[in-house]
Amino acid sequence: MADIRPSASIEAVESGLAAQGYIASRQIATAVYLAQQIEKPILVEGPAGVGKTELAKAIAAWRGMKMIRLQCYEGLDEAKALYEWKYAKQLLYTQILKDKLGEVLGGAPTLEAALNQLHDFGDVFFSKEFVEPRPLLQALEQPAGCVLLIDEIDKSDAEFESLLLEILSDFQVTIPELGTVVAVAPPTVILTSNSERDLGDALKRRCLHLHIGFPEQKLEERIVESRVPGISQTLRKQMVSFIHEVRTLDLKKLPSVSETIDWARVLVLLQAPELGHEMVKDTLNVLLKYEADIEATMPQVSTFIAKASRQNVFG
Amino acid sequence: MRENLHRFFRAARGAGVRLSPAESIDAMRAVSKVGFTDRTILRDTFLLTLAKTQDEKKALGDCFDLFFDQPEPQSPPEDGKPNERDADASNSASDSPGETSGDDEQTEGLGQLAQMLLAQDRNQLSAAIANAASAASLSDIRYFTQRGIFSGRILDQMGIQRLRDDLDNLAATNPALAERLTNALDGLRGTVRDTVSQALMLYGREEAENLRNEILRNAPLSRIEPRQVEKMRHLIRQIARRLRERYSKPRKRQRRGHLDVRRTIRRNAAWGGVPFLTAWKRRHRDKPKIVALCDVSGSVARVSDFFLLLIHSLHEVVDDVRSFAFSGHLIEVSDILESKSPEEAMAEIMSKVGFGSSDYGSSLADFEDKWMSAITPQTTVIVLGDARSNNLDPRADILRRIAERSKRLVWLNPEGRMAWGWGDSKMPRYSTFCTVVRQCATAKQLERAVSDIVASYQ
Numbered sequence: 001m002a003d004i005r006p007s008a009s010i011e012a013v014e015s016g017l018a019a020q021g022y023i024a025s026r027q028i029a030t031a032v033y034l035a036q037q038i039e040k041p042i043l044v045e046g047p048a049g050v051g052k053t054e055l056a057k058a059i060a061a062w063r064g065m066k067m068i069r070l071q072c073y074e075g076l077d078e079a080k081a082l083y084e085w086k087y088a089k090q091l092l093y094t095q096i097l098k099d100k101l102g103e104v105l106g107g108a109p110t111l112e113a114a115l116n117q118l119h120d121f122g123d124v125f126f127s128k129e130f131v132e133p134r135p136l137l138q139a140l141e142q143p144a145g146c147v148l149l150i151d152e153i154d155k156s157d158a159e160f161e162s163l164l165l166e167i168l169s170d171f172q173v174t175i176p177e178l179g180t181v182v183a184v185a186p187p188t189v190i191l192t193s194n195s196e197r198d199l200g201d202a203l204k205r206r207c208l209h210l211h212i213g214f215p216e217q218k219l220e221e222r223i224v225e226s227r228v229p230g231i232s233q234t235l236r237k238q239m240v241s242f243i244h245e246v247r248t249l250d251l252k253k254l255p256s257v258s259e260t261i262d263w264a265r266v267l268v269l270l271q272a273p274e275l276g277h278e279m280v281k282d283t284l285n286v287l288l289k290y291e292a293d294i295e296a297t298m299p300q301v302s303t304f305i306a307k308a309s310r311q312n313v314f315g
Numbered sequence: 316m317r318e319n320l321h322r323f324f325r326a327a328r329g330a331g332v333r334l335s336p337a338e339s340i341d342a343m344r345a346v347s348k349v350g351f352t353d354r355t356i357l358r359d360t361f362l363l364t365l366a367k368t369q370d371e372k373k374a375l376g377d378c379f380d381l382f383f384d385q386p387e388p389q390s391p392p393e394d395g396k397p398n399e400r401d402a403d404a405s406n407s408a409s410d411s412p413g414e415t416s417g418d419d420e421q422t423e424g425l426g427q428l429a430q431m432l433l434a435q436d437r438n439q440l441s442a443a444i445a446n447a448a449s450a451a452s453l454s455d456i457r458y459f460t461q462r463g464i465f466s467g468r469i470l471d472q473m474g475i476q477r478l479r480d481d482l483d484n485l486a487a488t489n490p491a492l493a494e495r496l497t498n499a500l501d502g503l504r505g506t507v508r509d510t511v512s513q514a515l516m517l518y519g520r521e522e523a524e525n526l527r528n529e530i531l532r533n534a535p536l537s538r539i540e541p542r543q544v545e546k547m548r549h550l551i552r553q554i555a556r557r558l559r560e561r562y563s564k565p566r567k568r569q570r571r572g573h574l575d576v577r578r579t580i581r582r583n584a585a586w587g588g589v590p591f592l593t594a595w596k597r598r599h600r601d602k603p604k605i606v607a608l609c610d611v612s613g614s615v616a617r618v619s620d621f622f623l624l625l626i627h628s629l630h631e632v633v634d635d636v637r638s639f640a641f642s643g644h645l646i647e648v649s650d651i652l653e654s655k656s657p658e659e660a661m662a663e664i665m666s667k668v669g670f671g672s673s674d675y676g677s678s679l680a681d682f683e684d685k686w687m688s689a690i691t692p693q694t695t696v697i698v699l700g701d702a703r704s705n706n707l708d709p710r711a712d713i714l715r716r717i718a719e720r721s722k723r724l725v726w727l728n729p730e731g732r733m734a735w736g737w738g739d740s741k742m743p744r745y746s747t748f749c750t751v752v753r754q755c756a757t758a759k760q761l762e763r764a765v766s767d768i769v770a771s772y773q
Contacts, residue, residue: 010349010356030349030359037348038341087591204367205337211369 022058041189049256145185426477447472555628602634610700641678
């Protein structure tokens with residue numbers, strides 16, 4: 001059993017993240033706490049724009065660690081993610097070696113003696129100096145630990161997933177020519193996914209699985225409060241409840257938290273005292289990204305505004 | 316508590332959450348960090364470590380609520396105590412009144428269970444039930460038919476025998492008390508029955524599901540009852556998942572030893588053509604291309620329904636599926652199946668072509684007129700139907716041309732082999748042009764047929 005009260009430390013995580021402007025739900029805080037305690041990566045899934053990437057940034061800022069980000073895309077391979085040999089340098093090295101060869105082997109009378117002498121020099125060619133560390137290897141080499149963000153893992157190929165397995169379960173990588181590189185301090189690993197494709201079971205098994213959905217109304221209000229400090233309480237309540245109404249519609253892309261924040265900024269910038277019919281219609285394009293979605297929402301705007309202001313009165 | 320966790324993992328598996336031993340170890344480690352004090356944190360912890368999809372999270376959440384809803388069996392402080400209690404209950408009660416002397420004079424000389432029931436001490440009673448349940452290893456319950464046995468065992472453990480003796484004695488000496496006791500006993504039976512039902516829900520689900528699925532897999536698809544259709548769809552989806560997992564491996568395989576000179580030179584251009592990186596020739600494996608022609612006339616419609624569902628759930632494995640449905644004439648249904656839910660899609664297909672009397676000849680002619688170009692030498696053509704063409708011209712010549720154009724022509728017939736060629740069945744005429752002819756009446760046969768088709772591309 002942990003010597004400190006777990007609920008207290010989970011609250012500490014919550015307030016720590018809040019100090020960085022990231023308002024976490026209890027479940028997110030529990031995930032972050034557990035990831036630290038049992039040293040497991042977190043796999044974060046959820047719709048776009050609910051703050052999956054922000055979570056990693058907030059953790060890094062809160063713990064004062066460096067954040068290393070690996071953006072995944074189709075065709076990402078180990079040369080770009082893990083390590084690469086510095087070929088140019090290796091080439092230069094062979095050139096120098098050729099020049100110096102006579103000098104080094106000058107005293108050897110026979111070919112055999114010369115070869116033996118050469119062997120004594122050791123294998124410098126595939127050594128640490130010639131390795132160019134890419135994000136994954138960099139993350140293992142940070143002496144003070146770091147937050148490793150592997151963003152949009154679902155965009156990468158299935159082969160790349162298998163490449164990650166070693167690093168995720170044991171925090172180490174094996175470079176055939178050099179041997180195994182073990183993490184100096186185990187990094188906090190966050191993987192994000194938009195569920196564009198199903199991830200393999202092997203990868204999921206190695207992670208804590210956290211699903212971040214659209215936040216509840218209260219939580220979203222707090223998020224807006226922390227991100228857009230200039231907004232009045234009335235407007236905040238109205239706009240958040242308006243967005244919650246919009247999310248009940250059957251749209252191509254539902255507005256998520258990032259859209260809420262953008263819209264709040266826009267409303268503050270336009271100095272709107274409260275949610276007005278014209279104002280909403282003019283700024284709806286901040287919230288919805290498809291023409292069809294905007295058309296579907298337009299007729300409902302008045303109803304939603306009415307509902308939002310009514311709720312404001314009673315709630 | 317560890318015992319309880321293990322039971323919870325078993326229950327979770329029953330609820331359809333796939334748990335590997337490694338995941339349960341993770342969960343144990345996580346739980347040892349957060350402790351048991353706060354139930355919401357514990358719930359979150361399980362959801363984070365065990366469930367790996369949204370569906371699983373929901374199932375696990377429900378399972379958690381159900382599991383921790385029941386009174387936890389209090390573990391006895393010493394090991395000897397439950398035996399003692401059993402001894403008390405089953406043997407004579409000579410020493411039990413001394414141990415737990417009731418306030419009521421009348422309860423003197425009664426068994427412990429009787430005293431407990433009369434005292435109406437709910438906590439004590441539920442603890443006793445829980446202890447008896449674990450002594451009767453209630454968590455081993457698998458099938459609903461075992462409910463009676465387990466209820467009986469639990470009641471035995473609690474000392475129902477002794478209680479009956481008491482009742483007999485009391486009936487003579489103190490009828491009022493006997494009546495009270497009888498009522499209490501009925502209540503107890505009810506509680507035990509509920510406990511057993513709950514345990515069945517928690518632990519029996521997996522086995523019961525397996526048994527039901529096994530029966531369903533071997534049931535003829537065409538005669539399936541309407542209430543089982545939903546279950547069957549679920550089963551078909553499971554089959555699709557299994558096939559996907561088996562066949563969606565990477566399709567590129569390196570051919571070691573064959574250097575791809577062009578790509579090697581291009582890749583090493585940066586280092587003056589010194590070949591640091593070598594590129595090897597690869598062999599591409601084709602993804603299956605499938606053209607499916609499904610008879611949706613009365614007798615075969617159900618089978619076609621499930622077949623189309625299966626084929627269209629194989630996105631990762633099958634590159635390109637074009638589906639056609641026919642009875643009197645033939646239409647393409649790929650778009651309907653892609654854009655709608657299985658139920659709606661099938662309803663729409665049925666309203667367009669379904670339930671007519673089948674005419675294989677004109678349907679094949681429709682196909683040749685409009686869609687013959689869909690067939691390439693990589694295509695597998697699957698025809699699903701009973702080949703009963705109501706004595707109309709079978710147009711087997713079109714089928715021959717289809718067979719010549721395609722990689723393989725597979726005919727799946729829901730009827731048994733015995734019936735082929737009888738009555739208006741034109742199966743023997745058609746089967747000469749087919750690469751494979753199979754009977755396909757149950758989910759199991761359907762799985763094997765589709766699996767073979769996909770495997771021929773590996």
